[in-house]
Amino acid sequence: MVSFSYGYLIVILPLYLLYVLHYPLIIVGSVLFAAMLLNSVMTFILGMAADHYGRKYVLMILYLVFAVVSLLFLYTRNVYLITLFAGIGSFTAGSTGGPIGSGGPFGAVQNAVIAEEIEKKKLPKILGYAAIIEMMAAMAGSFIIPLVSSFHFYIYDLFYVSAAFGFASFFTSFFMKDFGVRSKKFLPSISYRNIANLSIPTIPCGLGSGMILPVLAVWLEFRYHSSASTVGTLFGIIDIAVVLSLLLMPRVAKYVGRLKIIVISRVFASLSLIAVAFSPIFLVAAGLLVLRGAFAMGAVPVRQSFVMTNVHETERASTNGATSLNRNSASAFGPLISGFMLSDLYAYIPLVGGIITMADPILYFVMFKDQWNEK
Numbered sequence: 001m002v003s004f005s006y007g008y009l010i011v012i013l014p015l016y017l018l019y020v021l022h023y024p025l026i027i028v029g030s031v032l033f034a035a036m037l038l039n040s041v042m043t044f045i046l047g048m049a050a051d052h053y054g055r056k057y058v059l060m061i062l063y064l065v066f067a068v069v070s071l072l073f074l075y076t077r078n079v080y081l082i083t084l085f086a087g088i089g090s091f092t093a094g095s096t097g098g099p100i101g102s103g104g105p106f107g108a109v110q111n112a113v114i115a116e117e118i119e120k121k122k123l124p125k126i127l128g129y130a131a132i133i134e135m136m137a138a139m140a141g142s143f144i145i146p147l148v149s150s151f152h153f154y155i156y157d158l159f160y161v162s163a164a165f166g167f168a169s170f171f172t173s174f175f176m177k178d179f180g181v182r183s184k185k186f187l188p189s190i191s192y193r194n195i196a197n198l199s200i201p202t203i204p205c206g207l208g209s210g211m212i213l214p215v216l217a218v219w220l221e222f223r224y225h226s227s228a229s230t231v232g233t234l235f236g237i238i239d240i241a242v243v244l245s246l247l248l249m250p251r252v253a254k255y256v257g258r259l260k261i262i263v264i265s266r267v268f269a270s271l272s273l274i275a276v277a278f279s280p281i282f283l284v285a286a287g288l289l290v291l292r293g294a295f296a297m298g299a300v301p302v303r304q305s306f307v308m309t310n311v312h313e314t315e316r317a318s319t320n321g322a323t324s325l326n327r328n329s330a331s332a333f334g335p336l337i338s339g340f341m342l343s344d345l346y347a348y349i350p351l352v353g354g355i356i357t358m359a360d361p362i363l364y365f366v367m368f369k370d371q372w373n374e375k
Contacts, residue, residue, distance in 0.1 A: 001165035001172075002066060002106060003134035007141020007239070008158050009091050011217045011232050016156050018218060021077055029339020031083050032214045033332045038087030039105070040328030047108040047321020051183040055116075055317055059109045060173045066090065067166025073159045092214055108320035115308045115316055116179045123308060124250040124258065127301035132246045135297075139239035145232030155228065183314040194310045195319050199326040201363035205266070206327035208357030209296070210334020212273065212350050215342065216289075222346050224282035234286050238293035245298025253302045259364065259371050261302050266361035269295035274354030277347060310368075 017028045050058040069089035076082060086092055090106060111127065118126045148155050212219065220226040220234075253261040272292035279285035304320075311319045334353070341349050365372070 001137070001169045002063070002162075003137035004141040004144075005066075005070070005158075005162035005165055007138035007143075007235065008145050008155075008232065009141075009162065010213070011142070011145060011228060011235060012155055012158060013086065013091050014215055014218050015228055017082070020156060021082070023079070025342045026339045027079065028218075029215070029335045029337075029342070031079060031086065032092055032335035033339075034083045035086035036092045036210065036214070036328050036332035036335070038084070039090055039092060040325045040332065042088060043105040043108050043328060044321040044325035046105045047112075047317040047319070047324070048183075050109045050112065050317040050321075051181075051315055052185070054178055054182070055109050055113050056173065056176045056178045058317075059106075059113070059176070060170055062090075062105055062109065063166055063170040063173055067163050067170060070159050070162035070166055074156060105321070105324075108324050109317050111304050111308065111320055112317035113176075113179075115313070116181055124253055124302050124305040127304050128246045128250040131297075131301050132243050135239050135243045135246065139236050139243070142232050142236035142239060146229035149229045181314060183318065195315070195322050197367045198307050198310060198319065199323045201360045201367065202323050202327035203330045204356050204359035204363070206330035207334055208270070208273070208353040208355070208360075210331030211338050211353035211356070212334070214331075214335045215338045215349075218342065219338075219346060219349060220282070220285070222342065224285065226282060230282075234289065237286070238290050241290045241294040242297040245294040246301065249298040250301055250305075253299075257372070257374055258302050258306045259368055259374065261299050262306065263361040263365050265295045265299040266364070267358065270354045270358040270361070272354075273350050273357065277349070277351035277354070 014028060014032065017023045017031060018025070023031065046058055046062070066089050069085040073082070073085050073089070076085075110130075114127060114130060115123060144158070145155060148158065217228065217231045220231055226234075249261055249265065269292050272288045272295060276285050276288045276292070279288060307319060307323065308316055337352075338346075338349055341352075
């Protein structure tokens, strides 16, 4: 249900700031920057809290917060409250996927919950199935934008739909099982070295993707004069490609190896993003963005499985929180940079972002090359 909301929130949030609140471009970038930074810090703290106090209960709190801030979002024009709501509601944490695919606190806690009762060899496949379910929900959320527009409804009322789904998720989570896995200390004390090694590659990944994804709807309108309905449809198509990739990559990883899949897929994702900058028409750019989404998101369950099995079971949510802190803190600077570039240099945003993200797979190889041949 939250994934459905992510499907349209990533499209309508920057458009709402720009065209309803009439914030200048630099303010739009600054709001996204501050919201993402706030969300990354919250992810890190709540990841440790989930390991120490119970993952079910932290997840319930997250659903409730998401619901409340979604309900209140349209009732203020104050830039500080807008930033606060967007940050603690994780509105900027999604890419084109739901909680599992996001870098926000939902993904940090949820992945750890799934890993509690799934054996290591089945973890990539199960995480892949979970991600597919969420991607299909996000896909529906993307396609709801042109549907709402066709009936001439106010598309920003979709924030109220998010609130309803948040409350429904909160009440549904009462039925989750608490497995009783707890860390002895609030701060990670067992897997801190591997946590550091897993966190470093996320920095260029976050910065590069953060330059384009949060402002993609605005960038496509600037470059190709695309409407919100067109962008929503594109995001839905990207989600379809990601679902197909999620079905394929965990299975290929069984024969090729998890680290190889992570590195190869991210290299191709970076190359696709670089090529977007040279696309003469919308259809070419759209095709490359579909490829980029498939390569970048399809290997997410494989990477999450890799992360979960390289740290102690009591520190999995903390690890997700730490990697998200680095990735989202770096991502937060992305829209801030894009806010400056949107005025005169907007055509180069995918080029710069793609070059930066290329460091991500290189660092993964350098940090874990001793596992290169493991399957």
